Amino acid sequence: MSKATISLETLSCPSCLQKIEAAVKGVNGVDAESVKVMFNSSKVKLDFNADVAPIETIEKAIEKMGYPVIKSKVKSA
């Protein structure tokens, strides 16, 4: 399991949280329990299996919802 912190452009509507959360949870290989979308810091924190879902796939899922990703930090555990 790897840990990722994905920084997004400023989130302004709290309903974005639900959308991003659902989108990230929908990616195969992401530990759904661990997904945490932080509204004020505009970040997503999650645990995922990098072999099943490379970070790019997760970023793409978020960008497809209309929220540009600024950068991702991945820490393999």
Next chain:
Amino acid sequence: MQIKILRQKNRITWMSGILIVIGFIAHFGFNNVTIFNTTFIIASILGVAPIAIQAYQALKVKVVSIDVLVTIAVIGAFLIQNYEESAIVTFLFLFGGYLEQRTLNQTRSAIKELTEIAPESALKQIEDGEFEEVDVDDVDEGDILLVKTGAKVPVDGTVLTGEGHINEASITGESEPVSKREGTNVFAGTILENGTIQIRADRVGEDTTFGKIIELVEEAQDSKSEAERFIDRFSKWYTPAVLVLAFIVWLFSRNTELAITVLVLGCPGALVIGVPVSNVAGIGNGARNGVLLKGSEVIHDFSRVDTILFDKTGTLTVGNPEVAEKAYYGSNIDEVLGYLASVERESDHPLAKAVLKDIGETTFSTVEDTEVVKGGGIVATVNGHRIAIGNVALMEQENVTLNEQAEADIWAFEKNGNSLVLTAVDGKLKVLMGIRDQIRPGVKKDLQALKRLGVKNLIVLSGDNQGTVDLVSKELGLTEAHGHMLPEDKAAYLQKLQAKGQIVAFVGDGVNDSPSLALADIGIAMGSGTDVAIETSDVVLMNSDMSRLPHALGLTKSTARNMLQNIVIAVGVVIILLASVFFSDWMNMSIGMLVHEASILVVIFNGMRLLRYRLRGHNVNSDSVN
């Protein structure tokens, strides 16, 4: 394609705004309905595109978002050929979103300032011994790093070579530079003001003290209180409910106009954004002023505190005892002071340091046969004399007789709150010293400010003797004072108060008092941001400055109030809007959207006031974390 449209959202907003203006000019200036309709149709289609895409994305993950409500409303307006409504509503929605983002950035600015202090690069030693600039994420524990004058220390580490002065304000709040040399520890985020040092990385990234502070603040601003979680659950069902309501209205009235107006008016915007905005602004203000608040639950509890317990050492007093009073008996005092200093020089007891400082320059002699008497003091031999240094109990044990004068002095010194150090040479009392801790400057004013903020009980709990504690208490105007307390006694006392229904905050240094800090409704750690303090407490005062405490309390009270105001505004607006659509005839989609977006901006601006919060009539020392 979809992403492209979303990226162009701001441009689309401006374009549809301009089209609407052109349309109005054509309509009212030149009475040209064709241009009016054309521009409004284009503006509607243009404007609804990004909203519809977001609505579609949301539905795909089974979320009924505000976008969904707005999209349906706009399409509905379009179908009944009310192009004016559809254009204006989409424009207001987009423009409102743009303003929200801008203003939200403002409320978050204080915390952003803090995270931006984080170091980004480091000079790392590579194989050939040279140093190369790398991203701070690429530094591992054990790496050798070079820090030059003016640069930020990138990690927590140990100085290997070189020396210099470091400004540690970002960690301790103390702006006075600290001298660093071989073997001393340095912290990430601090600034090397002069000199050049090489360090070994001990802790990197989020494990550094500064990393932990940032993580704490970031988690705090997004932490949710019970009320907020309720609002979240509520809004998850609220939006679909509005959709159903609009459908029911349409079923019974067959009035599309009315149904889509309900859709727009029902948007929950201000409700879901109101509380997080107050929260982030309040925590941001704290972070800027050296007060770390761990989340909105903490804000809620702290704002209701009625009892504050202080651990005396290091909070109310300087924590640096000094000789305040002394008395000499008999002759050869200079010689005796020399003996006293020689013995005390070998002790690391805090009272010994105070004694040495008071004696100053003297002739030192060789000390032999030193024996530490537990709970009493020290007995040693100097130049063939038997020297006993300690408290009254030690004197009794040594069979030193205390004459009437000495008895009177001892009584007076103790009454003044001193700890006593007696010195006897060959069984005769020679020197009596009264040592006490100084009260921190400004503490009295700070405590009065706390009382004005509504704290009823200010209680000191201390391990010192009752006389000392009483004196501090009297001087500061505390409500109660208890001495001779061990850490477990303090914890028990705290629980007793809680059982009586009081909301108790405990102020400690975060090292000896972890049990009490953890047990208290609000644990407040004073002093530098040590790991223990950060982990066990709810509020961290970044330096040992008591003036932060009234600011922290006032801030949490204001923030809690601010949240309540925002909830009232948000709920009130929705109720008024929905009521007026059914009971008045002036309400329409555009006005509804305007009021709705305005209410969002109102709660954001209301939250923003917290960024400028200052306790009235109270000056916080200016050297905050900046």
